[in-house]
Amino acid sequence: MEYKEYIADIGTKIGILDVIGHYVKLRKQGRNYVGLCPFHHEKTPSFTVSPDKNMFYCFGCKASGDMLTFVRKVHNVSLPEAIEIVSKEFHVDLPPWHMSTQASRERQELLHTLKLVATAFTAALRSAQAEECQEYVRSRGLSSETVEHFSLGYCPRNTDGLVKWCSEHGIDEDSLARAGIVQRHEGRSFSPFAHRLMFPIWDSIGNVVAFGGRAIDGSMPKYTNSPETPLFAKRRTLYALPLAEPSIRKTGTVVVVEGYMDAIALHAAGFTNAVASLGTAFTEEQAVLLKRSATRVLLNFDSDEAGQRAARLALSIADRTGLDVAVVRVAGAKDPDELLREPGGKDQYKVALDQAVSVGDFLLDAAVAGRDMNSVSGQRAFVLDMMESVDGMQDSLLRTQLLTQIARRVNIREEEVLAMYHKGRTRLEQPAVVDPWRLSRRSLGHSRIPTGGSLLSTRSVLEQDVLHGLIHNLDMVSELLPLLDGLSLQDEACQEILSVLRRETSGDTAQVSSLVAQLGPEAAALVGRWSLEEHKLSCQGVRDTADRLRSASSAIIREDGQTDHERGA
Ligand SMILES: [Zn+2]
Numbered sequence: 001m002e003y004k005e006y007i008a009d010i011g012t013k014i015g016i017l018d019v020i021g022h023y024v025k026l027r028k029q030g031r032n033y034v035g036l037c038p039f040h041h042e043k044t045p046s047f048t049v050s051p052d053k054n055m056f057y058c059f060g061c062k063a064s065g066d067m068l069t070f071v072r073k074v075h076n077v078s079l080p081e082a083i084e085i086v087s088k089e090f091h092v093d094l095p096p097w098h099m100s101t102q103a104s105r106e107r108q109e110l111l112h113t114l115k116l117v118a119t120a121f122t123a124a125l126r127s128a129q130a131e132e133c134q135e136y137v138r139s140r141g142l143s144s145e146t147v148e149h150f151s152l153g154y155c156p157r158n159t160d161g162l163v164k165w166c167s168e169h170g171i172d173e174d175s176l177a178r179a180g181i182v183q184r185h186e187g188r189s190f191s192p193f194a195h196r197l198m199f200p201i202w203d204s205i206g207n208v209v210a211f212g213g214r215a216i217d218g219s220m221p222k223y224t225n226s227p228e229t230p231l232f233a234k235r236r237t238l239y240a241l242p243l244a245e246p247s248i249r250k251t252g253t254v255v256v257v258e259g260y261m262d263a264i265a266l267h268a269a270g271f272t273n274a275v276a277s278l279g280t281a282f283t284e285e286q287a288v289l290l291k292r293s294a295t296r297v298l299l300n301f302d303s304d305e306a307g308q309r310a311a312r313l314a315l316s317i318a319d320r321t322g323l324d325v326a327v328v329r330v331a332g333a334k335d336p337d338e339l340l341r342e343p344g345g346k347d348q349y350k351v352a353l354d355q356a357v358s359v360g361d362f363l364l365d366a367a368v369a370g371r372d373m374n375s376v377s378g379q380r381a382f383v384l385d386m387m388e389s390v391d392g393m394q395d396s397l398l399r400t401q402l403l404t405q406i407a408r409r410v411n412i413r414e415e416e417v418l419a420m421y422h423k424g425r426t427r428l429e430q431p432a433v434v435d436p437w438r439l440s441r442r443s444l445g446h447s448r449i450p451t452g453g454s455l456l457s458t459r460s461v462l463e464q465d466v467l468h469g470l471i472h473n474l475d476m477v478s479e480l481l482p483l484l485d486g487l488s489l490q491d492e493a494c495q496e497i498l499s500v501l502r503r504e505t506s507g508d509t510a511q512v513s514s515l516v517a518q519l520g521p522e523a524a525a526l527v528g529r530w531s532l533e534e535h536k537l538s539c540q541g542v543r544d545t546a547d548r549l550r551s552a553s554s555a556i557i558r559e560d561g562q563t564d565h566e567r568g569a
Helices: 003-013 016-021 067-075 079-090 102-125 128-139 144-149 159-168 173-178 241-251 260-268 284-291 304-321 336-340 345-354 359-368 376-390 396-410 414-428 455-472 474-484 492-504 512-518 521-531 539-560 564-568
Strands: 027-029 032-035 047-050 055-058 153-155 183-185 188-190 196-202 208-215 223-225 253-257 274-276 296-299 324-327
Touching: 003 067, 003 079, 003 512, 016 032, 016 047, 016 055, 016 067, 016 079, 055 512, 055 521, 067 079, 067 512, 102 128, 102 153, 102 159, 102 173, 102 196, 102 208, 128 153, 128 196, 144 260, 159 173, 159 188, 173 183, 208 260, 241 253, 241 260, 241 274, 253 260, 253 284, 260 274, 260 336, 284 304, 296 304, 304 324, 304 359, 304 396, 324 359, 336 345, 359 376, 359 396, 376 396, 376 414, 396 414, 455 474, 455 492, 455 521, 455 539, 474 492, 474 539, 492 512, 492 521, 512 521
Parallel strands: 253 274, 253 296, 296 324
Antiparallel strands: 027 032, 032 047, 047 055, 153 196, 183 188, 196 208, 208 223
């Protein structure tokens, strides 16, 4: 079964509205559905889904494609992973060719290995060899329910035993090495996780993709993680996400902490919407994972100093993703695990969550701290410090709010801060002296090519017009395509669209969604936009435009004696 047939096949079982509606609140508008785009920050919906055409298009950020493209983008995964997610979440069969590529075979093998090793670790924690680890688990106040809920395990001291057990279950030592579980050194096998408490780390749909190991006897490092593999990248993983997701969805809020133990302690205390960022700063990829179920993110940083850097990053993430990001401050800068083990700790933490401050306020407080705000130099330093955070922000509402607050803190008029802000910006911006024809076609994009006056630009407008018309008349495309025979298009996106159109229509009629699935982002955005237009360009218009395009290209050849192809090179 080919991709096209697979899409058609799952299309009969689940609609694009079911899949996208799972992530985006959609409402009907004419023949289409609209909602707030999950891929860019917006306040009025420009994200459009067409059930007739089986595709989506965003008029804001130009994202477009079919349901699998959507799942790929929303989870930030490859096509095989997107197919797996759709199969798992919507209960449809995997296509038979799914296992056929080398990359997906390796991925499957890695998943299988990690799943088996996780079983071995949980079994080992219950055995006699784990006595010291069991004692550690008790000392950390982890109940047997918690141990089971998080599938905690133990990696035995004796790596040979682990290797032997795995090989009896069909996993050889090479596979264990590829998964980062064992290493070989001078003829001996050892594991970087030996004699550690083990935390399986899941992807967003519950596959074990890595492990974290906590030392139980004071050895260093305290925590050790699996290496990055095709399955595991720290910056796009959040520990405990599949366990927390139902609660995040229900409350719209997620608590992000740094360590595994913090997340586990929070869940055990009833804060089941907690996830851990695995010790990295909160990343935009992690924010995208959360955006499908949360609107509000409460960040709980461990230390104040790292906190300021992290807050600055978080501000730009809030700005770019539109998530409402706030900072949780715990008295005495204790980590959540530490606090929750104290009497009354649970109530204190609840208060800390309720009193979370917006990331903007957090930065303002930090910028004020340690400065003499009565002196002019202190005020100036404060304003410049804050402007560094404000500069480059895209969300005008968030930026305006911050500017107002800055003005309030230094007690000067907002316009003065704004003037200072604009003055600072003009200094940074160099006057644009760019010759557009010296830039690569791709970097220019169609919309910025100056129109009129130049034959080249007229041509690329005509090229887009004619393809635009073809997309509106897909039922006639096999009759219309010959109009373009012998013409070489110069717009890269147009070339791409034309070649996919030619390929697709060699058999039966083309579907817009399958065209889009085969195009790069720039070309897909064009076809996506055209196909969702309410009006329809006429067939006669396509013929006329094709004629004009033909005369425009011969005019260029006549004019300077060389083809535009040479000229563009
Ligand atoms: Zn968008």
